[in-house]
Amino acid sequence: MEIAWFGLVVLCWVLFSALEGFDFGVGMLAPVLGRDDHERGAAIRTVGPVWDGNEVWLVAAIGVTFAAFPDWYAALLSGLYVPMVLVLLALAARGVAIEFRGKVDTPAWRRRCEVTLAVSSFLTAGLFGAVLGLATTGLALDPAGAVVGTGLERTLAPLVSGPALAGAALGVLAALVQGATFLGLRTTGPVRERARRAAVASAVAAGVVAAGVGVAAGGTALRSAVVVVLLAVAAAVAAAWRSEGAAFAAATLGVVGAVVAAFTAHVPVVLPSTLDPASSLTISGAAASPYALTVITIGAVLILPGVVAYQAFSYWVFRRRVASERVA
């Protein structure tokens, strides 16, 4: 039962990362690849109808983690307090920047929204990457499952550690590859061409960083890194050959692989303690009661297929490319 629930938690986080990954990438790339107002507008419009639905996978992921593994949820969020607050602020700035951009018809307003969108997308992707990196190497958990320390350093210092920085770099690069390949699929003309080049460049960079992280970490991480590097190479090659669908698929699979690897690195330990292995949180130790797990299982089985169906419908409705030339 706990194993199945761990699977669902990982699934929600994977779906969130894979779906919001390209949202973050598009957010970072739109002001760079779009040379004028229309081009930037077209780039942002590719995620306009769907980003909010994608972000709900974060709500689901956090909710399911809270529901199935309250101790894990509590330790992760309170133990990474400052990074998590920063994630929330960046996510909030991102959401309103996308939604507010088109509501006022002046170039200055749209420019401000685009810059906010790019900066906050960069921060969100980097911070989520850093948190994922830290979650694989562990936190200074005491036996009660709380991170010990004093002052701001308690949760801010881990952010500048090696695993966090590697995770942040990978997070940003993965989002860039996904965003660039997505823009290649959903735009036309010069934006599409620039997106293709950005995809090749970012995929190569992501592959190099992933290889470096894999070698530095060794062990199972090295095996996961090999898969991720191969997928990054595939994305770069596909983008160079103008095979846009394959490039996006490879980039997305790379994100899926990296997130799954990060979550399952120490199974059955879900959050290692750097102080004492006995304080590490395990799948069974962190889980909710059997009845609560049954309730959410029934809920998930009844509800999630419908969610996937209508989200697919939404992607199908907005499947056409967005052009940047506005015909009067």
Place this chain on the structure above:
Amino acid sequence: MTALELSRLQFAVVTVYHYLFVPLSISLSALTAGLQTAWWRTGQERYGRATMLVGKLLMATFAVGVVTGLVQEFQFGLSWSAFAQYYGDVFGPTLAIEGMLAFFLEATFLGLWWFGRDRLRPGLHLATIWVVAVGTLISAYVILAANAFMQHPVGAAIDPETGRAVLGSFTALLTNPVVVASFPHTIAGAFMAGGALLLAIGLWRWRDGADHGPTFRLLARAGAWTTLVGGVAVSLTGDVLGKVMTAVQPMKMAAAEALYETTSHAPFSLFAVQLPGWDEPWSLDVPWLLSFLATGDPTATVQGIEDLQAQYVAQFGPGDYTPWIPVAYWTFRLMIGLGVLAAAVAAYVLWRTRRGRDFEPAWFADRWLLRFLWVLPVLPAAAATFGWLFTETARQPWLVFGLFQTRDGVSPTLTPVELVASLAGFALFYGVLAVVWVRLVLHVSRRDPDPLLPEPRADEVDEVDERALEPTY
């Protein structure tokens, strides 16, 4: 300040802020759906334009509600990790079900509605906004059920070994008498908020001599009806909720009345002032009303704070079980007073514009109303805020009534520095966001409302033109 006090302050700030936008999202989605249904059935232009204007307000408001709501879901783990560990079994499934069942619907279908105007058949397009409206109601119900558990814990037992709550019956959790009473009360209040916003915008632009007079007259009248009907509903449901609350949390209702001694035929105090030279505050009382409000019987005995305090000491052990009385007394009265004021203004506007009349500022009251029009949307929002401040502060010292105290819920190793930093971050960002949101609402209101059916759009292409693959430079 201690980490506990800072955590409470932060929770209050982010929750109150979030709840300024939630009632608007709930009511504006239903109002948009209603206006679009009228447009769909009659084909009248004013309904289409009103739909677009309200829809734009909804989009802007929903975005703020989403991003501030995400903060709420994280808060339990961030600063209240001890509470999350002890009550995760109850709270987690509730939040997870809300996210899966309702929030996906709202987010996905709002995107379909806004961007799908020229992509979906009119009937299907109309259906998408109704799905959003229903989604907001489901969200509201499930989240209120989680809050109701804190007011009146049912459906869970405490594990004697770990001391943690174990969910026993999800059905009992969802049919808690408190949520059954608080849901209609909350929704009625939400409609007052949305109605008052539309009333203010409609009246402002209509009186402004805007081009789309019929659209703005429609907004003003529809907003006024919504506010008035919401006001009547909020008082009826509030009466029911008050009786439920008297039964499950007598201390809260005694605090609302500052009723220290157990009294039969208890009067209701409209307001109280401390006059110089008097020992006790002077209060304007309505005889027997409190007994009637609390129980439905004007002669009934209402328990006082002192008796309840003694009873709780006997039940839960030594401690102070009395909430902050002045806050409870005044927030309760401000909630009622501001709500009544909003409904009264709405009734006045309806009467002045009855049977096709223009709103001619002939009287002093009319000019006064037009000058302070911007206050109108603030009234229901403030009433709702005071209502929540009342119900949450008057539950103290409990986080889960009778089971778990607030001071035990805070994350154990959280430091005050971290809290000061995060509180400053939230306050700064939320302040900027509020200014931007108000500017956006003013901007959307000032512009001529667009028709619902857009011009055919030329910025999307159906199929890939192979030549487009070649770089053009």
